[in-house]
Amino acid sequence: MTGIVGSNFLKVDARDKVTGRAIYPDDIYFDDLLYVKVKRAPHPHAYLRKLDVSKAEELPGVVKVITATDYPDLNKFGLIIKDQPVLVGIGEKMRYLGDALAIVVAESREIATRALDLIRVEVEELEVISDPLRAMDDDAPAIHEDGNILITHYLDKGDVEKGFAGADIIVEREYRTQHIDQLPLQPEAGVGLYDEESGVIKLWVATQWLHDTQADIAQSLGLPREKVRIIQPAIGGAFGKREDISVHIHLALAAMATGRPVKLTYTREESMITQSKRHPMIIRAKTGATKDGYLTAWQVEVIGDAGAYASSSPAVVHKGMYHCTGPYNVENVRGVSHAVYTNNTYSGAMRGFGTTQMAFAYESQMDILAHELGLDPAQFRLQNAYQVGSLTPNGQVLSRSVNVRETIKKAIEMSDWKGVRVE
Amino acid sequence: MKITITVNGEKREVETTPSTRLLDLLRDDLHLTGTKEGCGKGECGACTVIMNGELVASCLVLSPQADGAEITTIEGLGTEEELDPIQEAYIEAGAVQCGFCIPGMVLASKKLLEENPQPDEGEIRRGLSGNICRCTGYQKIIDAVKLAAKKLAGTGKLAGAGKSRGKGGGR
Numbered sequence: 001m002t003g004i005v006g007s008n009f010l011k012v013d014a015r016d017k018v019t020g021r022a023i024y025p026d027d028i029y030f031d032d033l034l035y036v037k038v039k040r041a042p043h044p045h046a047y048l049r050k051l052d053v054s055k056a057e058e059l060p061g062v063v064k065v066i067t068a069t070d071y072p073d074l075n076k077f078g079l080i081i082k083d084q085p086v087l088v089g090i091g092e093k094m095r096y097l098g099d100a101l102a103i104v105v106a107e108s109r110e111i112a113t114r115a116l117d118l119i120r121v122e123v124e125e126l127e128v129i130s131d132p133l134r135a136m137d138d139d140a141p142a143i144h145e146d147g148n149i150l151i152t153h154y155l156d157k158g159d160v161e162k163g164f165a166g167a168d169i170i171v172e173r174e175y176r177t178q179h180i181d182q183l184p185l186q187p188e189a190g191v192g193l194y195d196e197e198s199g200v201i202k203l204w205v206a207t208q209w210l211h212d213t214q215a216d217i218a219q220s221l222g223l224p225r226e227k228v229r230i231i232q233p234a235i236g237g238a239f240g241k242r243e244d245i246s247v248h249i250h251l252a253l254a255a256m257a258t259g260r261p262v263k264l265t266y267t268r269e270e271s272m273i274t275q276s277k278r279h280p281m282i283i284r285a286k287t288g289a290t291k292d293g294y295l296t297a298w299q300v301e302v303i304g305d306a307g308a309y310a311s312s313s314p315a316v317v318h319k320g321m322y323h324c325t326g327p328y329n330v331e332n333v334r335g336v337s338h339a340v341y342t343n344n345t346y347s348g349a350m351r352g353f354g355t356t357q358m359a360f361a362y363e364s365q366m367d368i369l370a371h372e373l374g375l376d377p378a379q380f381r382l383q384n385a386y387q388v389g390s391l392t393p394n395g396q397v398l399s400r401s402v403n404v405r406e407t408i409k410k411a412i413e414m415s416d417w418k419g420v421r422v423e
Numbered sequence: 424m425k426i427t428i429t430v431n432g433e434k435r436e437v438e439t440t441p442s443t444r445l446l447d448l449l450r451d452d453l454h455l456t457g458t459k460e461g462c463g464k465g466e467c468g469a470c471t472v473i474m475n476g477e478l479v480a481s482c483l484v485l486s487p488q489a490d491g492a493e494i495t496t497i498e499g500l501g502t503e504e505e506l507d508p509i510q511e512a513y514i515e516a517g518a519v520q521c522g523f524c525i526p527g528m529v530l531a532s533k534k535l536l537e538e539n540p541q542p543d544e545g546e547i548r549r550g551l552s553g554n555i556c557r558c559t560g561y562q563k564i565i566d567a568v569k570l571a572a573k574k575l576a577g578t579g580k581l582a583g584a585g586k587s588r589g590k591g592g593g594r
Binding site for chain 2: 008010011013014015016017018019020021022023024026027029109110183184185186187234235236237238239265267268
């Protein structure tokens with residue numbers, strides 16, 4: 001393998017990217033291209049009572065305004081649970097500010113944008129739930145039919161009661177993290193083209209799950225998969241944000257409805273309001289340790305704000321919980337995690353997939369414990385850190401490539417950490 | 424309305440409107456799509472071009488403001504056969520990831536190296552402070568600028584140093 005691993009290679013598409021020749025979705029043009037804009041929900045939690053698009057349709061240059069009335073048989077979509085509507089219909093609910101009410105197709109970007117303002121919307125407002133703790137109250141209105149707790153997972157290893165009984169010190173704290181946008185530099189964009197003869201929809205659009213996205217679009221439109229073709233251009237960053245459907249189905253509808261090539265590019269604001277975020281989490285951690293600095297028990301309750309739709313929440317929130325002890329050996333662990341619907345922008349995948357939030361909690365717990373025990377926090381970490389043979393909270397034996405102790409030692413060395421004086 | 428602009432050395436007459444941004448004119452009308460839109464607010468630097476010798480965010484320039492201007496976009500650097508040394512340096516230093524920020528980064532690097540052929544790390548960081556990379560590739564981008572400075576010193580290609588500079592639109 002010498003010559004491959006450890007060697008530098010020039011990136012295959014770097015030349016196209018430094019010359020500006022690489023084609024990203026928004027760089028694709030057709031002569032008879034139409035521009036698409038989406039009318040979003042004016043309220044984060046409300047019933048749609050009236051939707052009047054007539055003024056928008058009358059605006060010169062507007063080719064088509066699509067609403068749920070035009071496509072009553074569309075299926076919901078989603079990565080794990082199909083709970084997200086393509087278009088909110090009359091009498092249906094909007095659950096966050098990114099929900100789509102209408103799709104405007106026009107001769108220019110400017111006309112499409114102006115048409116959005118001409119669409120009249122009447123809603124019946126409901127209580128807006130922005131806090132997952134409120135969403136979990138018995139008297140909270142249900143955002144989805146089956147209630148606000150999307151999914152609950154449990155974790156049990158050893159005997160935490162015994163572990164806490166054997167502890168000399170127990171630290172119990174609550175940690176909260178915030179929404180973070182992955183913010184790939186290229187906003188969501190794509191071009192769609194419908195070939196009437198073959199019935200194939202071509203989409204030039206970025207995705208992190210090409211075949212899953214193809215399948216999800218197809219089931220949503222009620223088409224066989226071979227009628228949806230996705231062509232992946234250069235991708236201007238993803239970081240988890242491009243796992244979810246964004247412009248895809250709206251582009252397909254616009255292309256089918258007009259028979260012309262269509263382009264939809266989100267503004268940065270639209271990207272922030274509409275597409276996934278890193279989950280805000282409430283993490284309640286209880287950790288026990290002995291006087292000489294060995295962890296005996298760790299208990300955690302995790303509440304992840306899923307926002308309006310499930311996206312990757314069923315996987316992200318409990319993965320976070322599984323990492324509740326970080327890279328430290330703990331014999332006795334118990335956990336519960338809830339992914340909870342709110343009317344916030346939905347949460348999904350982002351680098352780390354739930355573990356990043358947890359790191360804030362477990363490393364804070366480690367610092368507080370070290371401080372209370374009068375131990376050097378680096379030494380305290382080192383003596384509890386995983387080694388080959390360690391058993392993770394969810395029962396995985398770490399059989400190879402466990403380098404956390406070396407990493408800590410190297411970090412001590414590189415940062416010139418002198419330790420804390422224990423008085 | 425009609426405006427005249429010189430883009431990458433070529434004089435162009437373009438039909439435009441008072442509300443068209445220079446960014447849209449370059450992309451939609453001239454199909455110079457190397458200039459990117461990341462935020463539309465002059466924050467991210469993806470739409471950076473050089474206008475009358477100054478770095479500008481082309482999303483903040485209205486096309487009539489560019490009437491008579493000389494503009495360099497990423498397509499104006501190097502030739503089909505031979506890349507600009509700055510472009511070469513970006514490839515060799517591994518500074519390119521998703522690439523969406525790279526046209527703006529390369530142009531900001533060009534402007535920096537024209538004014539300061541041997542910048543230190545702090546000066547490089549300041550020179551690129553108007554450009555955001557979200558793949559977090561900054562370290563290698565800084566390496567690329569250092570490498571470009573070396574290459575340019577070697578070839579004597581300190582293009583444009585001392586060129587007259589126009590007003591307006593600067594970041």
